[in-house]
Amino acid sequence: MARTISYREALNEALMQEMERDASVIVMGEDNAGGAGAPGEPDAWGGVLGVTKGLYGKFPGRVLDTPISESAFVGAAVGAATRGFRPVAELMFIDFMGVCFDQIFNQAAKFRYMFGGKAVTPVVIRAMYGAGLRAAAQHSQALYPLFTNIPGLKVVIPSSPYEAKGLMIQSIRDDDPVIFCEHKAMYDTTGEVPAESYTIPFGEANVVREGDDVTIVAFGRMVSVAAQAADELAKSGVGCEVIDPRTTSPLDADTIIESVANTGRLVVVDESTPRCSMASDVSSLVAKEAFGSLRAPIEMVTAPHTPVPFSPVLEDLYVPDAQRVVNAVKTVTGWER
């Protein structure tokens, strides 16, 4: 039965249920076990985000603390995955991916292909992304397009607690390396989540709102921003179809193309910077596959091509908001040749 829980609790429940179900699932990361046994600390800290809280007490041998050496522990997780474990490694900030990138894109992503399909690498790398928490340029990026660019990786961006739990369980059960991108401003958002285990298949978009005038494709935290814009626009009679692809690799191209075939207009909302982004990727897909359906040029609502500013005023301008989505929709609906 569904209850209302937070994004953080949904992820925790997914990890807990999969560790109970399958003894090969292990969790590792900084402070995942740390804090346990310290004075006044009945439980481990559960990572800097508290997502793995409660796991150490239940599965002490399967929750591993790691040194602050991303290349070492991500490499260890990838190696363990090739030897029969299903590790879930917590990288903390996605911005730290740079120091362990070889383990991910040259090793984990390549094993299945280079070993003739005989090797599987069922590793999940969790990382928090996104701006809005005053964490400055090195702790705020939305880097999922980088991983989407690499064949052999699966890239997941849950937009709600329901998505977070179902996609995490699917990620753990999947035999390929998964980059699991959690928006740091979403951990306390709440939503209805079934208590039972369930999986959401990769490459299946969710249609968040139905509408006939404009298709809005949005990723991660931008899904709720797009839905807010759609609700606003509905009041003035503009029907927006809001699509959450849920995974950028694989990408559910069919749902996007079918929607644009109906609406003839596309707005893509992506928190990452605009060059080689999901916004440009989806735009090129639609321009190529649904050119005949388009009744207006495609609009992209993204961050600007700059580092994330530390100034709170500038950071607030950096992240796309509902008003910018509304403006983009008005641009495509008002366009005349």
Next chain:
Amino acid sequence: MPDERTTEERIGRVTMPKWGLSMKTGKIMEWVVEVGDEVERGDDLAEIDTDKIAGTLESDHEGVLRRVLVEAGSDAPVGCTIAVVAPEDVPDSEIDAVVKEAEEQLARGVAEGEEGPRQQTVEVAGRTISYTTLGEGSGDGDGDGEDEAIVLVHGYGGDKNSWLFVQEPLSEGRTVHALDLPGHGDSAKDVGDGSLATLADTVTGFLDALGVQRAHLVGHSMGGAVVTAAAAAAPERVRSLTLVSPAGYGPEIDASYLRGFASAASRRELKPHLLKLFADPGLVNRQLVDDLLKYKRLDGVDGALRTLLGTLLDGDEPALDVAPLLARTTVPTVVVWGRADQVIPVSNAESSDALKQHATVHVVDEAGHMAQMETPAAVVSAVQEAVQKAGEQAAGRA
């Protein structure tokens, strides 16, 4: 016959219905009738939308639509009076008094004493069975000798919420339970061998667990076969049967629907199959598809649906034949069948000797396979007819 009710009793308050556990408010999309129109029981009054489902509110009253309190486009809390129906001769002053009280309630934003179905669980044969209960009185298990609850049993892939339009109207003075069969809804997903006997035993075990001595069983589709089998296995426990598009009564079934429903993993795969369920394809909205996908993604559901497929189908033919079981029982049986049913077509009713001999069959024009959702009033009156016949049968024996 002169109307002996008091004036107050003759004033019908049309209230915002509660469709499903989570519904708190509903939006009036359109009033189908206008102030001054004559209204019969079961007439469509308004189109109502919730965040889960859109439906048609039917009248529980007869008379003239005297006032509309909540205009189209506005929301109202569940249970609040949204319109007033009363015979022409009820004076305006009395209607005004009712309207005033109702407007105060609307202003407060809550209906007093409004209670939704209570979701509960009970252990039956080692499985957790989830159910909701509405109403009190006969069937509440208090041992006062009036223990004839109504029990609603959904079909393949359905759940207790498929009765959301009929559970409440049936609950006046009577306890109405809607359960989730094993493998469905919030019940345990283990279906064992998935046989008809296992499912029927779940229903009788449910009666045992709740202390319901005798019940009026209502079954839709696969649930129709299940309640028939339960009645045959425990005739002393079952007072009447109401069957909605029941499985097991004839040679026609759309096997491709059942297989398609079982195997569909995405919205794009599932939606075309769901269109076969309704006479009005507009009822297959985003929320319905989403809710079914959420159910199908739960661990254990895929296996449960595949096991039950083996119970329902033998190749492309129906595997169930419950006609001989019905012939063995003597309980009053009423059947509702949608003329536009594409899954288990109404031709089954026309060719079934068992139904001809042992049941009253009502064919409903505006319904497909889901009469309890498309024409709930027809299902409600069929259940009431079955309950009444059971009463007459008991009186005849006495």
